[in-house]
Amino acid sequence: MLVAPSILSADFGHLAEDVKAICNNGCDLVHVDVMDGHFVPNLTIGPVVVSAVAKVATKPLDIHLMVQNNSFFVDLFAPFKPRYISFHIEEEKHPHRLIQKIRSLGIQPALVLNPHTPPEAIEFLLADVDMVLLMSVNPGFGGQKFISSVITKAKRLKLLIEQHNPNCLIEVDGGVNDGNILELKEAGVDIVVAGSYVFGHKEGYQKAISSLQV
Ligand code: DX5
Numbered sequence: 080m081l082v083a084p085s086i087l088s089a090d091f092g093h094l095a096e097d098v099k100a101i102c103n104n105g106c107d108l109v110h111v112d113v114m115d116g117h118f119v120p121n122l123t124i125g126p127v128v129v130s131a132v133a134k135v136a137t138k139p140l141d142i143h144l145m146v147q148n149n150s151f152f153v154d155l156f157a158p159f160k161p162r163y164i165s166f167h168i169e170e171e172k173h174p175h176r177l178i179q180k181i182r183s184l185g186i187q188p189a190l191v192l193n194p195h196t197p198p199e200a201i202e203f204l205l206a207d208v209d210m211v212l213l214m215s216v217n218p219g220f221g222g223q224k225f226i227s228s229v230i231t232k233a234k235r236l237k238l239l240i241e242q243h244n245p246n247c248l249i250e251v252d253g254g255v256n257d258g259n260i261l262e263l264k265e266a267g268v269d270i271v272v273a274g275s276y277v278f279g280h281k282e283g284y285q286k287a288i289s290s291l292q293v
């Protein structure tokens with residue numbers, strides 16, 4: 080299991096130190112939550128802050144867009160050369176076009192599904208993406224409770240992936256901790272995002288991250 084700590088739960092007064100610390104303590108990716116105050120009721124970080132993060136991160140960036148105008152935000156963040164840019168299927172009328180655009184910029188495209196969106200909604204896009212991110216909370220905030228129906232959804236998605244694109248990875252985001260990591264693994268999940276669990280862990284980042292690398 081790969082682990083992508085969400086910097087939404089980092090200390091923004093010491094963001095560079097926190098990003099360096101998770102990278103030095105075994106994380107696999109750095110998850111960046113971009114919220115625009117329209118698609119979700121919260122506003123987070125833009126290109127100025129991501130530029131500072133990209134300068135100190137020694138692990139690839141995993142940019143999760145929670146925005147209305149996806150294409151505009153892809154242009155804003157592409158210069159930082161993230162490994163992934165993921166966008167919500169609920170907010171995109173022309174997903175094939177956007178997937179092609181992200182790939183043409185040398186970035187791996189990924190789709191995100193809100194907790195209520197069935198995996199079948201993206202069946203005919205699976206062949207074109209490298210990852211699907213399943214939300215296990217309603218997007219907008221860190222520290223929410225894990226919605227356990229994501230387990231059933233991950234298993235159903237895994238079957239579709241085997242049929243259409245066996246190389247496509249499954250990522251789960253929201254409320255992940257050491258209490259649900261094993262069932263996520265068993266359901267076929269490849270990457271977990273964890274914000275409050277990693278940044279709030281009493282025994283430090285290394286312990287927190289390694290406890291999810293099952
Ligand atoms: C929620 C974000 C998540 C969030 C995860 O909209 O996409 O990445 O920061 O935080 P935790 O792990 O605290 O649920």
Ligand code: ZN
Nearest residue numbers: 112143252272
């Ligand atoms: Zn996220």
